[in-house]
Amino acid sequence: MFPLANFSIEAAANFRSLNVSSRFVRECRQRFSTSRSLNADSYDVVVVGGGAGGASLSSVFAKKSKSVAVIEPNAEHYYQPLWTLVGAGIVNYNKSVRPMAAVLPKRATWVKDKVVEFNPKNNTVTTEGGKQIKYEYLIVAVGIQMNYNQIKGFPEAFETPGVGSNYSKLYVGKTTEALRRFKGGNAIFTLPSTPINCRGAPQKIMYLADAYWTNTGVRSKSQLHFYTSQETMFDVKKYADVLTEICTQRNLNVHFKRNMIEVKPDTQEAVFEILDSPETPKETVTTHYDFLHVVPPMSAPDCVRHNKDLVDAAGWLDVDKDTLQHKKFANIFGIGDCTNLPTSKTGSAVACQIGILQKNLMQVMAGVKPTSVYNGYTSCPILTGHNKCVFAEFDYDKQPAETFPFNQAKERRTMYIMKKNVIPKIHFHLMLNGYWQGPAIFRKIFRLGMA
Known part of the structure; x- marks a missing residue:
């Protein structure tokens, strides 16, 4: 995840960024209507989880419809990658926390409860408080246990x-x-x-x-x-x-x-x-x-792991590694740590998955087969000392996918600053608002459009 001064990402968040026809946009909006919002327990899109993936995607889809619900029991949102620096006594814990109400979109309904059961055959989830919530499309972003x-x-x-x-x-x-x-x-x-x-x-x-x-x-x-x-x-x-x-x-x-x-x-x-x-x-x-x-x-949370319809043999949400669509239920998508995607479970991986999931879910809503492909990109800034960092970036094939035009396997102070100061700001100010989908555009810029 990397910033670019004065870079407007709003355009990247709207429908035109999907490179689809105006007819396709109209079809999406018709499918993604607010008709079901009259029933408080029924929504077009239900997002389970208010972490990095859930909060970001709820922001994306809340801009298109009011019929979006986010189910999240916690009153606070945590940027956990900072906890390495918190534990080392370098960063104050408070810098890693925001009120959940401040990061979830105002146009979405926040259900402050915990999902304890998924019923994908009936398109419903049940919360710890006994509430049954119906969805047309479901995004599972429950993180890791x-x-x-x-x-x-x-x-x-x-x-x-x-x-x-x-x-x-x-x-x-x-x-x-x-x-x-x-x-x-x-x-x-x-x-x-x-x-x-x-x-x-x-x-x-x-x-x-x-x-x-x-x-x-x-x-x-x-x-x-x-x-x-x-x-x-x-x-x-x-x-x-x-x-x-x-x-x-x-x-x-x-x-x-x-x-x-x-x-x-x-x-x-x-x-x-x-x-x-x-x-x-x-x-x-x-x-x-x-x-x-x-x-x-660690494992997928119990609410996912114990549902044999949703998981693979190891207990992780069973999604297609390219499209992020569930292998059995076409109206369910998964993102982040709870999935069985064969890549490292990081916030940067989630950032790239956001764009892929957004495009593919919109295509499914319009009755089109999802076509966007996730290549497994993830990054792991490895702090190797005070003011030192090896910035690892790689894909499904465990091949380096570095953004900057220099060797990122070398310890660098600039990468330490990126990890400590820059990336948290991207998370809170861009990603959670649906405006950050990874550094691919900067990788192309630095390489003059070459792979």
Whole structure:
């Protein structure tokens, strides 16, 4: 996600940007009418989730009809990518939060409730409060679920010293506290075996902690360990190579194919299963910690995961990876972390998916087969220290898809500023208003229109 001064994106948000005929526009508007808005529990479009994808798409479609509902129980909207910097004590938590009422469009109906059941065969969803809401088209944007309780000893271990997690508003402050109180010893950072959002974040906090403890004189008395379930430092070789070199240079100990299954806070010990162990049950290793940053196992939220009509074998919303349309129900689309799209789950991925989903849903509304194709673009700005960042961008094929005309695998201060200062502004001021669909246009500009 990148800005361009004085760049008007309103034109990109209207129908003309879809390159369709005026007849097509009229058909869309006829299909996307407000007739059903007379029934408070029936809408043309229902968006489930008020996160990045849900809020942005509700803004897009609310401009075309009043018959849009957003179902979201939380009173606040969080920009979670900032929590790495919050946990490291660099950014104030309040900068990552906005009132939900301020980010959702005024022309949409906000149903402040939680969806507990989907009934796609009847085109309805049921909320925790017992309300049944009918839709003609459904956008599922429920995000991802943190399952701390799948690690034995959690979440109780967060009540003990030295333990934190940047993946929850409840525990990100504990990361900051533990970071500052650490006086040396074993510092452990984890990455679980399940899909997670922003796969680079578990190692970002390690690099920032290393920099902080170096500045405070604690680093020389410390051993930093990264226990990752993966086989490499990153999915894309170009970035994996530079991150591996950084770990070597800074004496950061990496343990591959390790998955934390238990913590013993009384003795300050973490237990890891060895994923490539041939034994059944798998062999484990136990290590002492003085500082522990935990990344929980994750899944699609239970309301999606438990609906066999909606999910794949692994429990993720089963959508076409090109069009984002559900494979079984043509009037359902999915976006973001809850889906089984084979790309890294990041906010930048959501930004690109917004444009694809918008165009394809409008085509479906007009009775046309969706034609826009998502290439899996995602980005992961990997903070490697104070004022340092490796800005990874790649696609479905794990090939770099870099925006700027220079090597983004190199640590750069400019990319750190982009991550810390620029991208959050794009999120709150452009993306949530439906005016940002990723940096593809800038990639073309920087490359003079060439691929």
